[in-house]
Amino acid sequence: MSQPIELPRWIDIGVLPLVNLGMALIVAGIVVAGIGLDPLQVITLLVKGAFGSRAGIGYTLYYATTFIFTGLAVAMAFHGGLFNIGGEGQALIGGLGASLAALAFAQRLPTALMLPLMVLAAAAFGAAWAAVPAALQAWRGSHVVITTIMFNFIASALLGYLVVNVLKEPGNMTPESRSFEPSAHMPGMHEALGWLGLAWPKTPLNLSLLLALAAAVGVGLLLWKTRAGYELRTVGFSPDAAHYAGVRPRRQVMVAMMLSGALAGCVAINELAGVQHRLLMDFVAGAGFTGIAVSLIGRNHPLGIVLASLLFGALYQGGAELAFEIPGFSREMVATLQGLIVLFSGAMATVAAPTLARLYARARRPVAPKPAGVAHG
Amino acid sequence: EPAVIYDMGGKFDKSFNEAAYNGAERWKKESGKAYLDFEIANEAQREQAMRRMADKGANPIIAIGFSQGSTVEKVSKDYPKLSFAIIDSVVKNPNVESIVFKEQEGSFLVGMMAALASKSGKVGFVGGMDIPLIRRFQCGYEQGAKFANPKAEVTSNMTGTTPAAWNDPTRGAELAKAQFAKGVDVIFAAAGGTGIGVYQAAKDGGKLAIGVDSNQNHLQPGTMLTSMVKRVDVAVYSAAKKSNPGVSVLGLKEGGVDYALDKHNEKLVSADMKKKVDAAKADIIAGKIKVADYMADNACKY
Amino acid sequence: MRGINKRFGAVQANKEVTLSVSSGTVHGIVGENGAGKSTLMSILYGFYQADSGSIEIEGQPANITRSKEAIALGIGMVHQHFMLVDPLSALDNIMLGAEPDWRLQAARAEVRAKLETLMHDTGLVVRLDTPVEDLPVGERQRLEILKALYRGARILILDEPTAVLTPQETDQLFVTLRKLRANGTTILLITHKLKEILALCDKVTVMRAGAVVLDCPIAETSLDKLAEAMVGRRVNLGRDGGAAAKPGAPLLEAKHLQWHDALGVIRLADVSLTLRAGEIVGIAGVSGNGQSELLEALSGMLTPHGGELQLGAGHFTPKAWLDPARARALGLAHVPEDRHRVGLVLPFAAWESAILGHQKLGRFAGRFGWMKQSAMQADTVRMMESYDVRPRNPQLRSSKFSGGNQQKLVLAREAIVKPKVLLVGQPTRGVDIGAIEFIHGQLRAMRDAGGAVLVVSSELDEILALSDRVLVMDRGRIAGELPIDDCNEAALGRLMCGASASEQEQ
Amino acid sequence: MDEVLIGTLLASTLRVSVPLILCALAATLSERAGVIDLGLEGKMLMAAFAAGAAGATSGSLMLALLAALAVGIALSMLHAYACVSHTGDQVVAGMAITMTAAGLTVVLGIAWFKQGGQTPPLADTVRLAAWFTGAGDALQAVPLLGPALALAFFGHNVMVYLALLAVPGVWWLLYRTRLGLRLRATGENPAMVDAAGLSVKGLRYLALAFNGTLCSLAGAYLVLAQNPSFVPNMTAGRGYMALAAMIFGKWHPVGALWACLLFGFLDAVAIRLQGVTLPGVGTVPVQAIQALPYVLTVVLLAGFIGRARAPAALGVPYVKER
Ligand SMILES: Nc1ncnc2c1ncn2[C@@H]1O[C@H](COP(=O)(O)OP(=O)(O)OP(=O)(O)O)[C@@H](O)[C@H]1O
Numbered sequence A: 001m002s003q004p005i006e007l008p009r010w011i012d013i014g015v016l017p018l019v020n021l022g023m024a025l026i027v028a029g030i031v032v033a034g035i036g037l038d039p040l041q042v043i044t045l046l047v048k049g050a051f052g053s054r055a056g057i058g059y060t061l062y063y064a065t066t067f068i069f070t071g072l073a074v075a076m077a078f079h080g081g082l083f084n085i086g087g088e089g090q091a092l093i094g095g096l097g098a099s100l101a102a103l104a105f106a107q108r109l110p111t112a113l114m115l116p117l118m119v120l121a122a123a124a125f126g127a128a129w130a131a132v133p134a135a136l137q138a139w140r141g142s143h144v145v146i147t148t149i150m151f152n153f154i155a156s157a158l159l160g161y162l163v164v165n166v167l168k169e170p171g172n173m174t175p176e177s178r179s180f181e182p183s184a185h186m187p188g189m190h191e192a193l194g195w196l197g198l199a200w201p202k203t204p205l206n207l208s209l210l211l212a213l214a215a216a217v218g219v220g221l222l223l224w225k226t227r228a229g230y231e232l233r234t235v236g237f238s239p240d241a242a243h244y245a246g247v248r249p250r251r252q253v254m255v256a257m258m259l260s261g262a263l264a265g266c267v268a269i270n271e272l273a274g275v276q277h278r279l280l281m282d283f284v285a286g287a288g289f290t291g292i293a294v295s296l297i298g299r300n301h302p303l304g305i306v307l308a309s310l311l312f313g314a315l316y317q318g319g320a321e322l323a324f325e326i327p328g329f330s331r332e333m334v335a336t337l338q339g340l341i342v343l344f345s346g347a348m349a350t351v352a353a354p355t356l357a358r359l360y361a362r363a364r365r366p367v368a369p370k371p372a373g374v375a376h377g
Numbered sequence B: 001e002p003a004v005i006y007d008m009g010g011k012f013d014k015s016f017n018e019a020a021y022n023g024a025e026r027w028k029k030e031s032g033k034a035y036l037d038f039e040i041a042n043e044a045q046r047e048q049a050m051r052r053m054a055d056k057g058a059n060p061i062i063a064i065g066f067s068q069g070s071t072v073e074k075v076s077k078d079y080p081k082l083s084f085a086i087i088d089s090v091v092k093n094p095n096v097e098s099i100v101f102k103e104q105e106g107s108f109l110v111g112m113m114a115a116l117a118s119k120s121g122k123v124g125f126v127g128g129m130d131i132p133l134i135r136r137f138q139c140g141y142e143q144g145a146k147f148a149n150p151k152a153e154v155t156s157n158m159t160g161t162t163p164a165a166w167n168d169p170t171r172g173a174e175l176a177k178a179q180f181a182k183g184v185d186v187i188f189a190a191a192g193g194t195g196i197g198v199y200q201a202a203k204d205g206g207k208l209a210i211g212v213d214s215n216q217n218h219l220q221p222g223t224m225l226t227s228m229v230k231r232v233d234v235a236v237y238s239a240a241k242k243s244n245p246g247v248s249v250l251g252l253k254e255g256g257v258d259y260a261l262d263k264h265n266e267k268l269v270s271a272d273m274k275k276k277v278d279a280a281k282a283d284i285i286a287g288k289i290k291v292a293d294y295m296a297d298n299a300c301k302y
Numbered sequence C: 001m002r003g004i005n006k007r008f009g010a011v012q013a014n015k016e017v018t019l020s021v022s023s024g025t026v027h028g029i030v031g032e033n034g035a036g037k038s039t040l041m042s043i044l045y046g047f048y049q050a051d052s053g054s055i056e057i058e059g060q061p062a063n064i065t066r067s068k069e070a071i072a073l074g075i076g077m078v079h080q081h082f083m084l085v086d087p088l089s090a091l092d093n094i095m096l097g098a099e100p101d102w103r104l105q106a107a108r109a110e111v112r113a114k115l116e117t118l119m120h121d122t123g124l125v126v127r128l129d130t131p132v133e134d135l136p137v138g139e140r141q142r143l144e145i146l147k148a149l150y151r152g153a154r155i156l157i158l159d160e161p162t163a164v165l166t167p168q169e170t171d172q173l174f175v176t177l178r179k180l181r182a183n184g185t186t187i188l189l190i191t192h193k194l195k196e197i198l199a200l201c202d203k204v205t206v207m208r209a210g211a212v213v214l215d216c217p218i219a220e221t222s223l224d225k226l227a228e229a230m231v232g233r234r235v236n237l238g239r240d241g242g243a244a245a246k247p248g249a250p251l252l253e254a255k256h257l258q259w260h261d262a263l264g265v266i267r268l269a270d271v272s273l274t275l276r277a278g279e280i281v282g283i284a285g286v287s288g289n290g291q292s293e294l295l296e297a298l299s300g301m302l303t304p305h306g307g308e309l310q311l312g313a314g315h316f317t318p319k320a321w322l323d324p325a326r327a328r329a330l331g332l333a334h335v336p337e338d339r340h341r342v343g344l345v346l347p348f349a350a351w352e353s354a355i356l357g358h359q360k361l362g363r364f365a366g367r368f369g370w371m372k373q374s375a376m377q378a379d380t381v382r383m384m385e386s387y388d389v390r391p392r393n394p395q396l397r398s399s400k401f402s403g404g405n406q407q408k409l410v411l412a413r414e415a416i417v418k419p420k421v422l423l424v425g426q427p428t429r430g431v432d433i434g435a436i437e438f439i440h441g442q443l444r445a446m447r448d449a450g451g452a453v454l455v456v457s458s459e460l461d462e463i464l465a466l467s468d469r470v471l472v473m474d475r476g477r478i479a480g481e482l483p484i485d486d487c488n489e490a491a492l493g494r495l496m497c498g499a500s501a502s503e504q505e506q
Numbered sequence D: 001m002d003e004v005l006i007g008t009l010l011a012s013t014l015r016v017s018v019p020l021i022l023c024a025l026a027a028t029l030s031e032r033a034g035v036i037d038l039g040l041e042g043k044m045l046m047a048a049f050a051a052g053a054a055g056a057t058s059g060s061l062m063l064a065l066l067a068a069l070a071v072g073i074a075l076s077m078l079h080a081y082a083c084v085s086h087t088g089d090q091v092v093a094g095m096a097i098t099m100t101a102a103g104l105t106v107v108l109g110i111a112w113f114k115q116g117g118q119t120p121p122l123a124d125t126v127r128l129a130a131w132f133t134g135a136g137d138a139l140q141a142v143p144l145l146g147p148a149l150a151l152a153f154f155g156h157n158v159m160v161y162l163a164l165l166a167v168p169g170v171w172w173l174l175y176r177t178r179l180g181l182r183l184r185a186t187g188e189n190p191a192m193v194d195a196a197g198l199s200v201k202g203l204r205y206l207a208l209a210f211n212g213t214l215c216s217l218a219g220a221y222l223v224l225a226q227n228p229s230f231v232p233n234m235t236a237g238r239g240y241m242a243l244a245a246m247i248f249g250k251w252h253p254v255g256a257l258w259a260c261l262l263f264g265f266l267d268a269v270a271i272r273l274q275g276v277t278l279p280g281v282g283t284v285p286v287q288a289i290q291a292l293p294y295v296l297t298v299v300l301l302a303g304f305i306g307r308a309r310a311p312a313a314l315g316v317p318y319v320k321e322r
């Protein structure tokens, strides 16, 4: 009954997530049909919008870049046994760091120095913002889930204050900082490909994508190839074994959360250095929460996260395109789907497991009439 | 085909954006052609939305609201062949039409009406986001109120400092209730969707309220004294019809701003009140009354 | 109870258990840790469901699927791990689930009145209005019994009630239990303390590995017989008659170690011991008498509240106690009792588990914090070969190895660094006979190479087979020390069961 | 003049606190039974939408309330199904509900009402009316404290009084009834509750049903009393603030009430201090006041101002067999 169900590995990491994703899509499809749209048409247009043109692909990858950062952030903390809901706030404060660096130095420094400095600042500020809940969890036992939520609100208030009262240009009515000098702009993919002689339409997609992919590789290497990652995962799986192995759990809590915060902070590079070129108040726009869904679907593995980010990037881009194309379709449909994915792939991840186990068992039985058909079902 | 990009608050804010929407709809009806539109849900979308419109070949692209100023400036440079229009902000690119209003003049008129309708001599102002543009409304309103009744007291509040202030009816209602408790009995809300809360509070408290941007008299018939209409609809309509780059400033004279009188508020506006206000309107147009412009020197001097 | 079977995942906790208890008696149940005693009783109480088997109460077949039904049948259970809600008052704890009125105040008044008489009749006195978290353990124990009696229990199950009690409290409890028996209550008593069985019970059942191995009236048995039945089959693993130990210099010296748990129960009362080069010291004792805590304190996993420790060149006091990393640096290795929770990380690949604790070793460290995985995997393969771990696949998940192979892997890992001091907890728990032999051989080889080995085991045979010197622990103390030549099961059994030692102490 | 200021400030505090109080009580009930609720925000938002949609289409206050209740309770049951029946992660489930609600309300709103996700303004018959205005007017006449008290405590709508009554109600349920005892025990030691012959699942489902009811009322209040219609994302973080208040109130209904009133008071003050220059202080950074509840909660959680003890079994799904 409530005994853990043993499924073959390929079902566990291959089929089950797809089944869960499928259930979320089905429910979303019902909603789409319920508001009078044709789910098939929506899906077709969505895929076309996301992958049908180079511009569409550019946007998809641009959104995916942000989600890779936040997804990795969630996964990093998760491997240390922590649930970081504070990606949103850490990204905001990372944006503050990157912007301060840009506003202070971009006039004087060349791009080659400016961009690394912004990355460092974004990561450092994000890490610092995550360090406080981490320290409170490690030394005072306050639960990181609750404190990171609180820190999201505090971050947004802090940024609001700074942007409105300190960073806003006197003449400007919009709460945003002045524009960064060109040396603080992350080159767009169209420019970069242009240098190589390749044509690419102008989209928000910028070289941050490479940074995100590098971060994914880096996270993978760190977790599975370095001692630090080994110790982190040990704490995440079994604090007792970690203690036995001479690992200090408190230190690992700090390390995991700060790395997580640093990754979230890098969202600012894609959004601010790459696209907006100034500090806005709401540039994260829920990406921190999307990161949770991305990480859940990606099974907390960098490769999975990159793929899941692509999925979400496509949903966002396709959704935006749909909002243009179909009256009555709003981007919130994508937000809804995102919530449903978290529900089915996260909270109800094992609901389908017994059924799958039964189907699998039936399929394996030699007397079963059509074993293969069931196994793939 | 033209494209309209609405600001935060959305095209059904019953106020500023909705006026733009009405203008676009009018164009659609008269021309029989379709137009594209998009509602901004967060800051980061502005540029994407505008570029997407431009990529689709929309022309002209009409951006509603000062917050889109910097985006229009950036994007219009990249698409020199397209024409753009921006409401409430000035962008000095050759392919951009900037349309701004003399809100102070319309506010002056509704300020007068507020002071004339007030029994307590105390009138209120609820602004949206605390920016010079809204201060310009406030300043004109104050001046008008004092013009009609030199002893009038004006209580003013701003809802916030971020764009969230445009769409927070709860706060609007709270601010209105606070002002009513101080004896204010007419409130002018220049706060986008936040105003809905103010009007509801006025209705609940049996006080008067003044709408903004669109004619909002129908929202709470019987307690809406009037509305300071800003003809964003006209601006959008004419921008869609034909774009003429440069800056146009629309005041009372140009019919860009006015106060609203219709079946919903005719009982509230007495003949005497109407006479006085119309006289002032003529004087402003004639230049006999100078209405202070807060944005000219960032101060309310009258 | 007839033919009861219960399986938890891979563990067969009860195998064809049949138990019959006559009413109005005290029936003892003894057995090693994990023998399935608690599981059996929990099935009777409806907390778990048997996979198969039947239960009859007072001649009537009873289908007990929930605790509620057991309670209705007059069965009450005092769980091994107290089932109490800490922040609630004693009174609320007693009536929870059996409140006579939906209004709490009225219910409390009614229950309080009943309890006053019950407390008076049974002598089980509890401060009813104190939150449980402020009650001492003995009082919590009485509270648990009172709870069962309040629900009208005629059959009372007590799961290791004395494990947490002081001798005085135990005596008091026994007075109460005798009184209850006199009033017609049937009592099922689980305990590890054989002396208690002899003192109190009318009949006794011995369980081992989920099955009943002995069932007889108390008059027909003795402490020695019970000890033998409990310790179980005699494995034919005699001492390797040959080389006697030649103990050398002391490598580890612990003095007056003291530790108490969060409840304030003293787990280490005062333990001093010395480990010398070239000897195996065995620690015998019924589990739960401080052996686990001793191992943890010596390996740095737990900081004692009192005492001191000399390990090689390091001297430690509770203020600055040894930590596991430092312990390893000083040449101490530790095979933990719980290989699943502590000794391995089950989701890890075998090679990852095989470097647990050694991740900082120089030969594994690449530049920039890189791990030399090839070196790690090569080491793992070597460990697997020399300790015959099967399957010999360093990439396989740790959880996929059988218990014996997991244990060999842990032992190999700790031995490969050639430690000066090796602490081993339950070296062969759940390990098959071939592996036992092999593991014992390895431990002896380590001694012969000049290492000091401390073995904690609940298997007397193992202690007898391995040790050069045996310490017996009882209630957090060293109850006695015997050189191996003076050891026999009877002597150890008496010390273990608190017979001679506690009598001498009192 | 001053008493008017005090009176309106108190009145405003009460009005602003109501959704916080209801949600904090909802959280108290579920967390006392051992279920973390990060779905408050979503439940409240969906209930608000249901009230707005039903109210606008049917024009009936009763139907609006019923719709809110049905939706809020249904979401709580979904929460229970995922976390209690299937031992899913409570935090993830709550997040999922909140995320889904934020999207779904807008999607449905646009589809049904074509007003950018808003519902049409509700007719007066659907809105909750002011109560005790007569008593308030009478009290106005009393010298000294009269006007302040009248402004502060009379003339609110029924939900304000209901929320204030719900506090002793929940307190009474938790501390004066058998069910309350069982709920509290479930949050502390579900194994014991199970051993006492009670159903842990049943109790947690029940706690979540109460939780859904209270969240629904909070959502309905936003639409039927505070605002004239549903507006996308109108809960604006109140669910999280209520959670903070519940923690700040140390998982006790009365503590939660005081925390909510404190947070509401800060909000009311922040509304009034917007852009106001105080002598000596300068312009008050309203953001600082807005962030204060969260900062206070973190400080409390860190144990710097007294220790808050969460129910021992909070967030742990109950499984018998390891
Ligand atoms: N809830 C459970 N889930 C999984 N396995 C369990 C559970 N309870 C007990 N077991 C396993 O069942 C076996 C028997 O356990 P049980 O608690 O009945 O032993 P015991 O004889 O009471 O031991 P002890 O003397 O330590 O109390 C053990 O291997 C144990 O690990």
Ligand SMILES: Nc1ncnc2c1ncn2[C@@H]1O[C@H](COP(=O)(O)OP(=O)(O)OP(=O)(O)O)[C@@H](O)[C@H]1O
Pocket (backbone or CB within 6 Å): C010, C390, C391, C399, C400, C401, C402, C403, C404, C430, C431, C432
């Ligand atoms: N979950 C599993 N998946 C795949 N293989 C397994 C799994 N569990 C055990 N095995 C393999 O099955 C074989 C027998 O396992 P089992 O646990 O019954 O061994 P055992 O010697 O009885 O161990 P123990 O003494 O711990 O009970 C082992 O070779 C092991 O590698």
Ligand SMILES: [Mg+2]
Pocket (backbone or CB within 6 Å): C010
């Ligand atoms: Mg086995």
Ligand SMILES: [Mg+2]
Pocket (backbone or CB within 6 Å): C037, C038, C039, C080, C159
């Ligand atoms: Mg037991």
